Amino acid sequence: MAIEQEPGIRIEGLSKRFFRPAADGSGTEMLHVLDRIELEVRPHEFMSLIGPSGCGKTTLLRMIAGLARADEGSLRIGSEAITGPGPERAMVFQDFALLPWASVLDNVAFGLKLRRVRRTEREATALDLIRAVGLEGFEKALPRQLSGGMQQRVGLARALAMDPRFLLLDEPFGALDEISRRVMQDELIRIWESDKKTAVFVTHSVDEAVFLSDRIVIMSSRPGRIADIVEVGLPRPRTRDMEQDRIFIEIRARIWQALGL
């Protein structure tokens, strides 16, 4: 069997500016959100984007998702330019973005429905993923009957149901309390390590980034640039006792340093 080189995501010379009314009321102000970003997301790696608020990490992720356009530069999957959302990418949102009137089952099957997958087939897939994220028995529940952590399990299952090659996670645990957050990190890493889809993970949390990632991209703000890229040399599967590991502690310190804090 020939080993085919699976493509990652290549980002070249990417810039993005926003315009908004100036804070002092003097006309328009330009925000240089991203400035000539060069980055490669390797196939099957778990990559985190970390940085202060306003460094453009969410904008970068939305561009990878095809939800925002670049002003300059290019994003490519293999040789193909990203011009919009595509079935090989699926996103998990910070505020879950579940359909409030739809059951857990219908929410998880949502992407498949849009892809015109037959009902029996998409519900079978959805049920598998509901089981995988530990929501068995809640298939008929509505989002508002679930806790934040459970809602994000639905969000994660919905993305995984598309069987995407790239999983894009926009601060998925940012809206959760500390305890749910830790539980969800364990859950995510367990699911991710089982089939290693290429993941781009935006976060504010240094520890979370170190615990989950293979590589961490540290961004600086205004203009948004890549300050440093750190390889996390911890073995997989990741376990919580690694938080005491010398490597873990060193990487954490290095990230804080790169963030200038």
Place this chain on the structure above:
Amino acid sequence: MASSLADAGEQSLLRSWRRARRRDLLWRIFLPLAVIVPVALIWQWAALRPGNLLLPTFTSFVTRSVQLLFGRAFWGALVTSESALLIGFGAAFILGVPVGLAMGRARSLEGVVDPYLNIAVVTPMAIVMPLLLIIFGFTIWSRAIVIFVFAVPFVIVPCRAGVLTVPPRLLEMARSFGAGELDLWREVLVPAAIPSIMSGLRQGFAHALTGMIVAELDLLAVGFGKLLLEFRDNFDSASVFATVFLIICQSVLVMLILTQLERKVGASRVLDVAGGA
């Protein structure tokens, strides 16, 4: 034993809960009666005073109401009046819902329709009735159009609001999963707007009823309007009171049904998605 003690405690709790419920029910019957009975008594007394010519007695009002309810005149008027209501309000709903929904989505359409909508909301619609009479003549259509004009802004406004309040995040989510514009409508916008559509149905209907009566009293004396005017001209005030009462009863009944429907649909569709950054 501990369990039997808990049972006894639970039973006394249950008893006091039932007592409270009975008391509640009693008040719910008693309070309205406490209003109606004195009103009826004062009414009867005022009508029986010497010198009263027009005010019917409460008892004759009640008798006439029952007679009308089981007679042919009232139901004949109802069919005449409400066939125009059905046409006018039906058209307002069928046209108003898509226009309202589309206005919520498309800025350009909003710009075109909004000025007229504002005019329609702030102008007393009664003043355009002579114009309609000139254009459409003494037909059911001119009544239907009055009803339409009364109702349509109140269908459009909630529908527009329903679409405008859909969290942009949900639309972005759907797009990220590959939804096109048609998918957005089918899977997100319309389901999210259903409570607003129900609200438009209820509000529009209330205004359609107003339009129906106003048209029949001021424009074209048919149906209920004709009935009322005839009774009035015959100085049959008990029948006037009874007719008004029955029309009110009918409106209240329909509104009650629509409110229940709205509540039922709305309960399962509370939008509780935060805006997010």
